[in-house]
Amino acid sequence: xxxxxxxxxxxxxxxxxxxxxxxxxxxxxxxxxxxxxxxxxxxxxxxxxxxxxxxxxxxxxxxxxxxxxxxxxxxxxxxxxxxxxxxxxxxxxxxxxxxxxxxxxxxxxxxx
Amino acid sequence: xxxxxxxxxxxxxxxxxxxxxxxxxxxxxxxxxxxxxxxxxxxxxxxxxxxxxxxxxxxxxxxxxxxxxxxxxxxxxxxxxxxxxxxxxxxxxxxxxxxxxxxxxxxxxxx
Numbered sequence: 615x616x617x618x619x620x621x622x623x624x625x626x627x628x629x630x631x632x633x634x635x636x637x638x639x640x641x642x643x644x645x646x647x648x649x650x651x652x653x654x655x656x657x658x659x660x661x662x663x664x665x666x667x668x669x670x671x672x673x674x675x676x677x678x679x680x681x682x683x684x685x686x687x688x689x690x691x692x693x694x695x696x697x698x699x700x701x702x703x704x705x706x707x708x709x710x711x712x713x714x715x716x717x718x719x720x721x722x723x724x725x726x
Numbered sequence: 727x728x729x730x731x732x733x734x735x736x737x738x739x740x741x742x743x744x745x746x747x748x749x750x751x752x753x754x755x756x757x758x759x760x761x762x763x764x765x766x767x768x769x770x771x772x773x774x775x776x777x778x779x780x781x782x783x784x785x786x787x788x789x790x791x792x793x794x795x796x797x798x799x800x801x802x803x804x805x806x807x808x809x810x811x812x813x814x815x816x817x818x819x820x821x822x823x824x825x826x827x828x829x830x831x832x833x834x835x836x837x
Contacts, residue, residue, distance in 0.1 A: 620769065648825055655817050657828030701769075705823065711757075711776060712823040716768035
């Protein structure tokens with residue numbers, strides 16, 4: 615069964631305390647992996663796309679990496695404004711279109 | 727500014743009532759999508775449309791209907807057949823296999 619699992623479900627960090635969020639997946643025919651940030655009451659905001667194992671993307675304090683089985687979102691020296699839910703989604707071709715399968719997300723809280 | 731506009735932000739449904747959620751995009755995207763988000767679960771696909779006048783059922787289409795008469799618009803109707811409609815509804819759009827961009831959602835509750 616095609617599945618995306620994110621861990622941990624929730625993470626509390628002190629400002630400046632670096633950590634990583636995990637997204638593991640079992641899908642047939644990966645076409646891409648997407649990371650999104652979602653603030654409360656808002657829609658997901660696109661962060662990164664990764665297409666192949668070994669690929670890395672960076673944006674400010676965030677760095678996303680991809681292996682054949684999982685992706686990590688590394689947060690370096692986080693600030694309170696990084697607090698949000700981070701969603702991972704895997705793209706596969708199914709039923710004639712590029713389908714996204716979402717994980718349940720990791721709720722990140724960064725405290726001063 | 728290009729983007730996706732969902733309205734209303736909050737919506738209340740009475741027993742036996744159909745309600746329609748609006749989604750408009752000015753990004754010139756061909757594909758549009760409707761998702762449902764429930765606490766502790768990933769987004770689940772309700773319907774999608776790759777071109778005007780064509781749409782397909784997603785994983786949880788029962789109790790919902792859509793139309794795609796214009797490229798910019800993809801309204802979702804939650805019918806009385808949907809027995810558990812309380813959720814956060816998200817509309818998205820994209821070019822082909824490019825990242826999907828989302829609106830800010832509609833929260834539907836039952837009166």
